[in-house]
Amino acid sequence: MTLLGDAAHLMSPFAGEGANLAMFDGAQFGRAIADHPGDTEAALTAYEHALFPRSQTSAATSAANLKLMFGDNALERLLDQFTSGRP
Numbered sequence: 001m002t003l004l005g006d007a008a009h010l011m012s013p014f015a016g017e018g019a020n021l022a023m024f025d026g027a028q029f030g031r032a033i034a035d036h037p038g039d040t041e042a043a044l045t046a047y048e049h050a051l052f053p054r055s056q057t058s059a060a061t062s063a064a065n066l067k068l069m070f071g072d073n074a075l076e077r078l079l080d081q082f083t084s085g086r087p
């Protein structure tokens with residue numbers, strides 16, 4: 001048994017990456033199985049080793065954007081982001 005997509009790394013939708021990550025997880029899981037023929041445990045280990053680090057950046061971006069859009073002074077801070085030239 002293993003996890004992929006939101007079941008592995010649920011986050012708010014404010015990075016716009018959840019579906020992308022879910023599809024990428026599926027592809028990487030398939031690749032891990034192909035790379036370890038007959039050894040499902042090794043395939044799971046390889047897949048899961050990369051699974052959580054892969055989603056960390058998106059999860060952090062999503063959390064920061066959630067705070068930006070629903071935190072104090074959301075309108076001013078969002079406007080500042082759009083006009084500052086920062087990503």
Ligand SMILES: Cc1cc2nc3c(=O)[nH]c(=O)nc-3n(C[C@H](O)[C@H](O)[C@H](O)COP(=O)(O)OP(=O)(O)OC[C@H]3O[C@@H](n4cnc5c(N)ncnc54)[C@H](O)[C@@H]3O)c2cc1C
Pocket residue numbers: 004005006007013015016017018019020021022
């Ligand atoms: C408002 C919003 C905007 C978003 N925008 C983006 C975006 O722009 N770009 C992006 O990449 N991602 C976006 N996402 C995130 C994306 O939708 C999810 O990350 C993605 O759908 C996760 O896919 P998943 O297959 O892991 O889970 P899900 O899509 O949630 O699929 C899980 C499935 O399992 C089913 N299920 C649950 N329990 C059971 C059960 N017991 N038995 C059988 N079936 C069950 C559910 O009905 C569901 O169909 C957004 C999300 C939201 C809410």
